[in-house]
Amino acid sequence: MYDDLVATLRNLRSMYLEWRRVNASGHAPRQRRSIGIESATKLIRWHEVNVIPGLLQTSDYARGILRACIDMTGGRDDLDDAVAARMERQKVLHAGARRFTFLVEAGALYRTVGSSEVMAEQMDALVEASRNPRISLGVIELTARYRCPARGFILFDRSMVMVETPSAELTITRPSEVVTYERTFALLAESAVFGDSAREVITAIGAVHTAHAGGCR
Secondary structure (H helix, E strand, C coil): CHHHHHHHHHHHHHHEEEHHHHCCCCCHHHHHHHHHHHHCCCEEEEEECCCCCHHHCCHHHHHHHHHHHHHHHCCCCCHHHHHHHHHHHHHHHHCCCCEEEEEEEHHHHHCCCCCHHHHHHHHHHHHHHCCCCCEEEEEECCCCCCCCCCCCEEEECCCEEEEECCCEEEEECCHHHHHHHHHHHHHHHHCCECHHHHHHHHHHHHHHHHHHHCCCC
């Protein structure tokens, strides 16, 4: 019984990783760890509330996000290496027989990261990504009906879920909990628009950012 308790505690410790420990040696190592996780996954389902999913970020957008993360969580400032590693991760979008479904809350598309120019370019990149046959990109509009409580999370096949909080990264592998996240994702997907409809929403929001930047497209 004691051995089981020790094993359980060790497992819990590995499932809850504080950012201050994860990023103590810099943010690039965590980005490189994602390369291995994502490469070993056949189906990635990703829901984001406040930001664009990392696999769909432009380098300038990623720089803004990672700059904020470094400033908040501390650790070694390896911004350039972290951005490069995040861009390296995106090769997985074009390799193998993997499939990706991304659900992005519209609020994340409006929220300015970096500058309005960065956001306009990011919207163009999302439209382009949505044409990748491996990717299904859904947008949950501001007026979409509320379906269930949820924050951002990533489903890796049917075996693991990752959730980020301000202080830590949670890794969930208990089958019953994974099933709950699968159901949550399905409900959220029912509230999203896909394909041409999603591209129309993204393009319209891109025009808002362009107007704020003082340009024209």
